[in-house]
Amino acid sequence: MNFLRSYLPILDWGRHYTRDALSNDLIAAVIVTIMLIPQSLAYALLAGLPPEAGIYASIAPIVLYAVFGTSRALAVGPVAVVSLLTASAIGQVAEQGTAGYAVAALTLAFLSGGFLLLLGVLRLGFLANFLSHPVIAGFITASGILIATSQLKHILGVNAGGHTLPEFVMSLLSHLGKVNLPTLLIGLVVTGFLFWVRSGLKPLLQRLGVKPGLAGVLTKAGPVVAVVASTLVTWALALPEAGVKIVGAVPQSLPPLTLPSLSPALLQSLLLPAVLISIIGFVESVSVAQTLAAKKRQRIDPDQELIGLGAANIGAAFTGGYPVTGGFARSVVNFDAGAETPAAGAFTALGLAIAAVALTPLVYFLPNATLAATIIVAVLSLVDFSVLKKTWAYSRADFIAVAATILLTLTLGVEVGVASGVGISVLLHLFKTSRPHVAEVGLVPGTQHFRNINRHDVTTDPNVLTLRVDESLYFVNARFLEDLIQSRVTEGCAIRHVILMFSAVNAVDYSALESLEAVNSRLKDMGVGLHLSEVKGPVMDKLKTTHLLHDLNGKVYLAQYDAWSALAAQPSRRAAE
């Protein structure tokens, strides 16, 4: 039973479901449903899929996440970045608008779901940590720019294409002569309106006496107003005849039963993009879920989240959708609107199902330019170059990771960009630990403390060299320490004893062990003793299984002061340099 409960969190909260929670969940669901209709249509457009795919992708996945997920407020469905990644991945295997394209989207969702489930069952959620915060920040910013640029074609009413910033720009420039003016007008007006809603509407409503909470929710309804108004205008003025592209006929239907393709060639070419989409989606989703959970002192289980998101994606694959994850905007609206349990998500799904059956004829005259404008305004809020400034101030390595990720994502595409970002972060981390901080320390007079001789007035002894190593020792930095000791001992020939102070050494791997053995035997050849001090328990446990301690041309001291007391013969005061 406990086993079942750990895999089915619904058994946990479902047993205590109250009438109050029900009414709160219902209210949240209505608000989220209204917000999701235009958003789902827009993201489907971004992914290059027919508009209904966006709605279908919000129904079954929400229900499945409600059963398997651990967050109380997360709203699962299509999101901007995953839609862009989907378009980029499928664009390489099928032509937009063909049946193969839609099947590839189902297959991508299927693979992504399978990969997430696999990680979840194997409890490998920590793999997502390889995406460092700077890489994610750089990637999101660059994706925002790519998405916004990709949508400009809908605003201009031209047939441009591409997958990278230079491609988009070149393609748009070459189509500038074919701009459709009515489309451009709609696009600009809607974009301007939505920007005003974001920045100006909420303060205005509050000045008019509306409560801040309600004002926030009303602000989120801005896209709905834009959708209704531009649809009416387009219908009334018969703008499609003037070349304005519209959503057109959307089938009135519940999500259909669909099957992903299992063709080995397709699976193989979509596998890597699916892994990427899974991990990026998971990271976005977990950040949102964790932030919302903390506000109510609840917690989420990242490994179970993998199961929840995996089930949601499998669901999308069999009901005409495409890859989904927990979205930031929709989850925050859900939370702010008072959702208490995942049941709110189930009610949202119900609302969207009704919309899919009954309301789709109403969006027939909705211009694509309006959807593009909602996307542009949404994603531009993700663009944030301040991370460049912040990382520059804090750490050059992190800055390089962000800058490279942004640059490569914009110029070589989302997949190369994020993969290079991960590779660069790992290399820079290894580089930083490859030359660890090693301080020569001496005794602070009147205490048992040892500090850096270059920063403090300390007592030293020309016969005793004490080095405090501020890093775990492993293969990348093992030789560095070897070289350092070698150079220190040959320079100052008075040295009779070397003490390595291990207070900050959290691990010693086999390469470092062999380096220590080599240092020991070289120092022995020179008639110099090698001693260790303040070795941590777990490190000592490991070293005890080896010959090093037995062959050591010196001793292991519990405290550095013990080593100093035993070895220093002619201490002399030394001022900081």
Place this chain on the structure above:
Amino acid sequence: MNFLRSYLPILDWGRHYTRDALSNDLIAAVIVTIMLIPQSLAYALLAGLPPEAGIYASIAPIVLYAVFGTSRALAVGPVAVVSLLTASAIGQVAEQGTAGYAVAALTLAFLSGGFLLLLGVLRLGFLANFLSHPVIAGFITASGILIATSQLKHILGVNAGGHTLPEFVMSLLSHLGKVNLPTLLIGLVVTGFLFWVRSGLKPLLQRLGVKPGLAGVLTKAGPVVAVVASTLVTWALALPEAGVKIVGAVPQSLPPLTLPSLSPALLQSLLLPAVLISIIGFVESVSVAQTLAAKKRQRIDPDQELIGLGAANIGAAFTGGYPVTGGFARSVVNFDAGAETPAAGAFTALGLAIAAVALTPLVYFLPNATLAATIIVAVLSLVDFSVLKKTWAYSRADFIAVAATILLTLTLGVEVGVASGVGISVLLHLFKTSRPHVAEVGLVPGTQHFRNINRHDVTTDPNVLTLRVDESLYFVNARFLEDLIQSRVTEGCAIRHVILMFSAVNAVDYSALESLEAVNSRLKDMGVGLHLSEVKGPVMDKLKTTHLLHDLNGKVYLAQYDAWSALAAQPSRRAAE
């Protein structure tokens, strides 16, 4: 002048060159020359090149290393592992025995030399550290097996081929019917003799009253005896007519002036192998040089070694050679024979030049089987599976790295093997640091020390949670700490304060900083304080540039005891679990 001296170590030792050093260097040079003649021929055979290439590769490179290198005893020339790597790399672009094959070898040496010089000028020698000791040990052992197996065809007198162990074995088995008996007989006798020389001759000589040092040098002359004896037998019995393959005509000439090919296609296909050969050769060379230097309390400069080896390889490219590096066997003989300065190397080069001009007709009847036997006996001493046992006992991660390197090198070839080994080591290291040791600590009564509550009887306070983090915080483990704190605080609802004890945190990267900010803001939402203690100077310097300390919902304490004194209200004694 100092700048010149740092790039031309010869200016350093050359000015103090004495008559004593000269005579010591001359004696060493004679001994090394005699040993090098058969070894050079054998390694050329292993690399798939004509025998003279091995001698040429030992002349100019030795002189250039003497000018630019920093080791006093290192002997540069063809070595077993690099010869194997050369054969494997060139075998993919040219047919053995063709002119294109020899030109590809020159080009490989040229690329390798250029890469080493580049690393040296950019002072990037530490990149070699990515080859961990377990990966090197596994690679050397697997290479030894591959080399020995590849030479069996010469012992059997058949035309087998291949690049991996399964290929070698299958090819040998399919040729078993064509074994040449006289060749096999020579091969077995020489192999047996050489093994006996290694294990039985030195003790015998010492029993006969020969001094240990001289006995050691005489033992190294074993291959020379085998070469002379088997050449005489082959000539006297006219064995080539019975199908015994011999070295045959070797041009009597000084090293010719040759030019590497600069064809872009060739350069591109040899670039990666050249990088691999450079790094492996560099690692082997530096280990040998460092060990020998330590014995005389001298030191070598790894970055200048890159320049020395780079120059040696460029030299090999222009004088009919192939990639070279500092060899273990020849350097030890040079050192044991009393070489004092790199001039010994220059005299060795002179000796080999004389041999190339005058002595090559003498090796006409030398059977290939003899050369193969010297290679087999030399490389089998490199095969050492004990590293599997040692790493298993010390650390599973290192064991996996060794085992994977051995297995992949044997089955998929040297390049895939060593590249996978590096990749696996890096991933395992990141994996280990991704779930750092985090101990909940309490106060040891009567002291100011804080220890793990699960190992010691300590005082704790239900309102205060102190976690000692035993790892630097960076992107791979940042979320782990975030999750851990979240789960601990939601579990124990009495907790009012969380103290993170940073005594073993050597660095905090930007991702970890953002995680700490997230933890801080979530704890603030829960009304829980977040405090830091024992933050190191360099870490504190970084944190001071950020908003974290300003926004911290708590304080930074110099010592953990200060934090405890300020925050613990109702301490209670708690026994270890």
